[in-house]
Amino acid sequence: MRKVWPPDFPGSAGYMPYTAADAGKTIAQWELGSWILENFASVAEVKANIGNIVVASSVFEGWGFAPEAHYIVHDASGKSIVIEYVGGKLNVYDNPLGVFTNSPAFDWHMTNLRNYVNFSMTNVPPVKLGSIKLEPFGQGSGMLGLPGDFTPPSRFVRAVAFSQSVLPSETGNGAVLEAFYI
Secondary structure, three states: OEEEOOOOOOOOOOOOOOOHHHHHHEEEHHHHHHHHHHHOOOHHHHHHHHHHOEEEOOOEOOOOEOOOOOEEEEOOOOOEEEEEEEOOEEEEEEOOOOOOOOOOOHHHHHHHHHHHOOOOOOOOOOEEEOOEEEOOOOOOHHHOOOOOOOOHHHHHHHHHHHHOOOOOOOOHHHHHHHHHHO
């Protein structure tokens, strides 16, 4: 089981309110990753139990502020989920692509992918305009329009595009090397 915690969900994170009645089942947002790793071995277990706790905003003393974070959880079977708290509500999303970046919320990123349904791992075929045959320049024409900036939405789209083009590796070392390309 692995979790990633980028403390960069600004303006989107909205944790659950703390109440004295829930004190025994409340943890800080920066404790969620440890809670998951200490208690569960699979995404299914996390999904079944995440609703049993309250995750409230708390200042992380070492940083002097309350980090706004969202979380991704992967397990050994390849299952993946995203956990986000928005507007005081828990949202758990199945993550079949295994990709994750920062704000905005995960469901927004998944909707945004619809802008890129034309992407292909193969080059586009030549086009004939009258008597002129136009062929793409070099390799990669199937990815024409892939965003190249460093904003979270662009990084999410690139991560999806690149992760879907990777050939499965036969070794753990090979998988790590492929991840560097993504």
